[in-house]
Amino acid sequence: MVGILIAEDALTNGAVVAAVASSVAIVFFVPHSVASKPFRLIGGHVAAIAAAxxxxxxxxLLPDAVAGNQLVIHTLxxxxxxxxxxxxxxxxTEHAPAAGTALGLATSVPLNSVIFILSSALIISVIRIILYRRLHNLI
Structure with a gap:
């Protein structure tokens, strides 16, 4: 997680970091839950990027309607x-923290944020797979 946060500092926004941190918490607090499966972790964040x-x-498509209009931005x-x-x-691919990813990227989807999210999800998944037999649900 420290490595992810160091990489994030220069790459992306706080809402996206909160979403990834929430994914880490779910995967390592309840590693044997359905939401912690790599397919759902990665798939949920991919779905969030697609939604954004x-x-x-x-x-x-509607730049004039959006420009400076907070109501339209919040609606989107x-x-x-x-x-x-x-x-x-x-x-x-239900993974609740991915909702934070969708909100964090709802107004812009920078490539560095997408790379950060997907690489973080992949790294978290690989660590979970490697440590799966040693991990226990904490909740």
């Missing part, structure tokens, strides 16, 4: 949350 790309696409952030829930449900 949809809302950013809408913002690009809510839409991003609804979309990530829909995408995760359809793909059976």
């Amino acid at each position: 790309l949809c809302t950013v696409g809408i913002m690009m 952030q809510g839409a991003s949350l609804a979309l990530v829930i829909l995408f995760m449900t359809i793909t059976n």
